[in-house]
Amino acid sequence: QQQVKQSPQSLIVQKGGISIINCAYENTAFDYFPWYQQFPGKGPALLIAIRPDVSEKKEGRFTISFNKSAKQFSLHIMDSQPGDSATYFCAAAPFGNEKLTFGTGTRLTIIP
Amino acid sequence: GAVVSQHPSRVICKSGTSVKIECRSLDFQATTMFWYRQFPKQSLMLMATSNEGSKATYEQGVEKDKFLINHASLTLSTLTVTSAHPEDSSFYICSASTSWNEQFFGPGTRLTVL
Numbered sequence: 044q045q046q047v048k049q050s051p052q053s054l055i056v057q058k059g060g061i062s063i064i065n066c067a068y069e070n071t072a073f074d075y076f077p078w079y080q081q082f083p084g085k086g087p088a089l090l091i092a093i094r095p096d097v098s099e100k101k102e103g104r105f106t107i108s109f110n111k112s113a114k115q116f117s118l119h120i121m122d123s124q125p126g127d128s129a130t131y132f133c134a135a136a137p138f139g140n141e142k143l144t145f146g147t148g149t150r151l152t153i154i155p
Numbered sequence: 156g157a158v159v160s161q162h163p164s165r166v167i168c169k170s171g172t173s174v175k176i177e178c179r180s181l182d183f184q185a186t187t188m189f190w191y192r193q194f195p196k197q198s199l200m201l202m203a204t205s206n207e208g209s210k211a212t213y214e215q216g217v218e219k220d221k222f223l224i225n226h227a228s229l230t231l232s233t234l235t236v237t238s239a240h241p242e243d244s245s246f247y248i249c250s251a252s253t254s255w256n257e258q259f260f261g262p263g264t265r266l267t268v269l
């Protein structure tokens with residue numbers, strides 16, 4: 044019940060396209076859903092996060108869509124650029140608990 | 156965002172020696188810090204939760220006597236890998252939690268045990 048399932052494992056998108064990564068969870072106690080971006084040899088960087096009181100959050104080219112009833116959330120990267128090529132992790136944490144459960148990661152490659 | 160540093164970024168040591176990794180929150184105070192381990196092309200595996208002024212809480216399967224954690228202040232946590240062996244070679248990453256419960260990660264430490 045603690046798992047966060049992430050898909051796809053890898054994704055290739057053309058420059059300018061939309062990259063979409065999906066995550067699903069079972070634990071209804073989760074109420075904080077961040078996305079992290081990680082480049083090779085570096086630590087993860089917080090991209091954007093959402094709480095269940097909203098269904099969507101947008102920051103620049105990055106948007107989180109959240110479906111509470113389906114227990115799913117996704118990351119959309121608009122106008123994808125080669126610099127977006129990285130591994131993306133979704134995560135979740137319960138209310139009042141900072142301990143994150145991570146998805147398995149998606150390796151995103153943006154091709155010219 | 157908040158900044159977390161780690162030192163060293165890379166370390167190579169001989170089998171049987173101990174290695175200390177420092178994690179610092181540079182522009183905020185962190186009551187809670189976390190230590191993760193990451194193998195190539197895999198997700199982050201939480202090793203332990205470090206709380207300032209108290210003992211760390213280790214995840215199941217993580218040897219607390221091998222991975223010593225000290226959280227001496229609100230801006231510093233250290234991880235010591237004792238009697239390191241080649242199987243301890245990995246990428247170790249710390250994170251620090253802000254007062255609004257967001258986690259910010261350090262740049263990681265690549266440990267290679269020969």
